[in-house]
Amino acid sequence: MNVSGERTFAAPRATVWQVLNDPASMAKTMPGVESFDIHDDRRWTANVKIPLGLGGLKMKVDMEKIEEREPEFAKLAVKGNGVGAMMNMETSFTLSDAEGGTAMAWSADVKIAGPVGSMGQRVLQPIVNQQVQHVLTALDGEVQEAMGNTG
Amino acid sequence: MTQASETTLAPAPVEVQKGWAGQSVKRKEDKRLLQGEGVFVDDIKRHGMGYLHFVRSPYAHAHITRVDVSAAEAIDGVYGTLTGEEVAALTDPFFQISSVPGANIKDFSLAVGKVRYVGEPVVAVVAETRELARDASELVEVDFEPLAAVVDARTAQDSDTPVLHDDAGGNLMWSGLYSWGDLDAAFAEADRVVKIPELHFHRFNSTPLECDGALVEFNRGVGQWTIHTNNQFPGFAAIMMGPAMKVGLDKLRFVTQDIGGGFGNKITSHPQLVVCCLLARKLNRPVQWTEWRTDFHLSMSHGNERWFQDTEVAVKDDGTLLGFRTKALDDAGAWLRYEPLGGVIWAQVTPGMYRWRHIELDFTQVATNKAPVSPNRGYSRMQHLWFTERVIDIVARELGLDPVEVRKKNYIRAEDMPYETPNGCVYDSGDYAGMLDLALELIDYGAIPAKRAEAEARGKRLGVGIGSTLDSGTNNFGQSRLINPELQFSGNNEVATVKLDIFGEIVVTLGTTPQGQGHETTAAQVVADILNCSVDDVHVRAGHDSYWNSHAGFSGTYASQFAVTGLSAVKGATDMLAAEIKKLAGAVFGGVPPEALELADGGVRIKESPDAFLPFMACGAIVNANNAGLPEDLDVTLNCRYVYRPPFEVPDVETKKGNLTLTYATQIHVAVVEIDPETGAYEIVDYAAVDDCGKRINPQIVEGQVMGATAQAIGAAIHETYEYDEDGNLLTPNFYDYHVPHALDMPPLATGALESPSPFTPLGTKGMGEGGGAGIHAVCAAIQDATGAIVTDSHNPYQRVWRLLHEAQA
């Protein structure tokens, strides 16, 4: 499943880049995050309980930055391991200066396996989109917060 | 007390009196099934049994790097586990039917080192309760290294495509070129060569309502497994399991009673049965396994998905068909469990129902990261017959002729029967043109133009289509040698025993595993006719039990053969019993020859003086409990076992010619569809089905088979499909998206029948039950008629029909 989009942040590129590369703030953008530990600036793990409306989906998410061109491009490999579902995702984002802040073009190739797949694509795709929206909204928050700190 | 006398050659057959055969006797099986007192495998309970749950692969193709069951086994109430590693140590790979390269794959009952389709069993966990077994399975840790998945047979052999089985050196499993007649002469003589680039028969399966299951007990003292199961071909399962488990086949006692539908899908559960056996022995407790619907869809018995590429048809302008050449590419899924037999079984109906004599088919079977294929209703013949019917309709469209006329011009004629096909099969009897006329009459074919106009007025596109199909029954397993010349299988057989008990009760045991075909009833009808008694006096034991010793290598219920092999075995055993009863009575009455005696009113009497009468009860009592004074040489046990063997030869491996099936039932269906052109949604508004199944022992049961197969075909044509995404995830893993039609989906149905007895079988019967594929052919033809576009896929959901409409308009 390929998902992509653009998003503009009312913040300078450096701030957006700093948030995107800070494992602590990135971990907080994960839906239903319960705990996380940072191995180094390229790898960290989050334990999440993704709120699926009818119940939580527990998952251990390992993130690893596999490519980087500061401050414009980064690519991450995300491996989610849970009993309800396994996720293998590769996502990348490109930052560029835009009127009023920074424009981020992102894309993600999401592979879902396991029991949740048996619920049917028509439910699965919207659920994935919802989680992506959650991350983007949370990212907005993190960026604003980062703005607040430096302001 | 008595040793069954066994002979394989029946005495002179007794003339079957007109009586029970041919009547729609009400089924004996119904009383228990209607009161919820049937015994299906998940109903069986044993003290201390453990429930088995499989840990299944979430990936379509991946190396297994680590398996850790310690967390699962630590749970209180978990009895134990079984891993691929243990299986590889305890058992040998399953015997492979294929020749090289398929012969080289190593198939164990759990994944060893690598997983090859989503849902493949990796670890088995046994626990005290069903729920706990699943909880514990979630604690089994398995690490995978995902690999790219192979999901399209057409690219399976490309150089950059991953290889499933390194032992086979590639994804090619089996290939064979079949060529009969003189292709060059046919194409030279042709007015025109019709080219069809690609046709696709889609992947689906018959989806019996009951999934697989077993309850296995191990008797440690005698090393004997009792396998309560719903496997429908115990003969085949034993041949696979014995060598793998390195035990004699007699150590594997198969017991079935009621089976919730099979349709071929319950032939290849031997891997799961081996896991149950190993765990029953390891844990020294009964092991119960029930497969749930999603597990079944992910892992079991998919139908053969087959592409027909670069087809060329040699035709005359008047519609006469001379011959065709095509390349068949078959997708076997991840393992060869009954395959590549599909690579030859289609050859039972090579020309379909037509008289063309020059045919070439280049067959290739490849492995992909999908669930393994197993026989499905119409196994491999449905795919080929769909192909021949598509060719007829496409040729008719190209020549601007009426599909009815092209069929009638090329059908094999009644007067040609028995008809030998280009590859040496013999169609025994049938009147195809006569059946088509009856079907057209039932659908009121003449009124179609008016109905088309009336539908147009309502904004609907009407289409009518014909689907003619053969139901080849009673395999000659010698055809397996065309797949692998070294195989030592040929012919076919089935066994029955009939005995008179001490009090004269008539008890029949069969070697078959009925799943709804009413064997207890039809067998009783045959016995009652020969013993001239009532069907109510005949007790046929339910199901199969290898301890009854009434089974042989090919015992089971599959491939449309009961009416021939099963009933012929029953007839043979009953003829023997009748002869023995007369021999006994002759001795008791004092030197009365058999011809002077007759069976009637539940006993045997002298024709000329009927009051000299010996009831069956007396016969049973004499032989079993009161046999002093009988003549020394009186060889009578009243417990007769007969093995029926159909008259077959071993096919010629070089020319690939030979008689591969004994009988050919026929079905011709006509479907009328109405399409909503704006959405592509359509429904079948009228349907006719005409069948010719030879002598019908129980007409109502025969018609029930025709209806059931028709409903399955309609489901496959419109809704049922197994499709995978590029990562090898099944997109229709359960009844959410795999829509099985229900009562409201069924069209009105008109049925008709002819009865052309088979000259090759003792009772004139023909194996039948799998010919329903005609529904797929008819719906495809009707959609082509309604849209005007060429239909190239056997599955036509609304979306595809919408596209066909727009293609036709563009």
Added chain:
Amino acid sequence: MDATVTVNGTTYERDVEPRKLLIHFLRDDLDLTGSHIGCDTGNCGACSVILDGVLVKSCMLLAVQANGANIETVEGLSEDGELTPLQQAFNEHHALQCGYCTPGMLMSATALLRENPSPSEDEIKRGLQGNICRCTGYWNIVEAVKSVAK
């Protein structure tokens, strides 16, 4: 948790885990194996029973939800082996083959006929829409129910 359930006139009292589905409770705990399981998504209807007079699929109910309820299953239709007219009609019309869907079909048809003693063919099909059969193609089942309609 406590589950006191009357099934076909007999009252059973059992302690059950909340997660146990009613169909497993009937089949495993009470050994009433007449009702069957044919799917895992609530589509096939082989598990249909009548709960307090209402036709339901027992695979989508927890056993604890049936506490205090009165359940009718296929085993309770006939009195000591005497088939009901509906069961007799199924036998007459060859409305069953493997028999796996039959218990569910009988309960749905029974509920339909109680509510509407003379249903039309379309009403019969709608009454059976929640019951999947893979052997008969439904034609004989509809005929059997039609023959019992007043």
Added chain:
Amino acid sequence: MLLREVEYAKPESVAEALELLAANDGARALAGGQTLVNVMKARAASPDMLVDLNGLEELKGIELAGDGTLSIGAMTTYSELMSSAEAKARPILGEVAATIADVQVRNRGTIGGNVCSNDPTNHLPPLMVAVGARMTIVGAGGEREVAAEEFFLGVYLTAVGPGELLTRISIPAGKKDGFAAVTLGAEGTCICNAAASVNGAVRVALGCVDAVPVVLTAESPEEVADAVRAASLMPPSDVHASSEYRIHLAEVLATRAAQEAAGR
């Protein structure tokens, strides 16, 4: 088929139900169970506790007010809606309920359960939006009313927050409604569906094309197709329909639903 361990409680009142839901954020309300139990069977997502709303009479009943407004209890089953005389005041409700799944599901499945689970292929979410329904939600903070188009937030996600319950759905008077769908088999699961209501202008709600119903308005049924195209939908694609085909179906079905509504 075999659920995860879960706690179960059967409150005697709505108040008690709210307490149970508030006390445990892993608790979920169990209405008819015709969706929730199946999701739990797949073990894709499982609540920690089920709060069974069956038996709460406060959540039952269908009342027809003088001005024609219908007030329907969240625990009303589809069967009860189909046979309710009051509900005939807005005929589309019973007509659509009659096409949902089968008899067994309609006997247990509830209106509240349907809208709260908000499976993208359900019939009621688009219908509630088209007819302008309003949802009454009760929680620790008291009672509030939410319009249908603000009620649906995502798959299995609605305005009903943790510790809250949907108690009633009120539907304004009206007759000029329509519903059209292309389904898997006769009256099966929807591949695409659309509801419409005419009250001067045409109000359409599309189902199956997004996680939540997509609302459109047009002057007349003839302009509905343009409105759908203008909405630049990005529906999911699955084995039954590609995105492109679903968009086309949405145009056709929205127009048909609008025409049916206008024709009443």
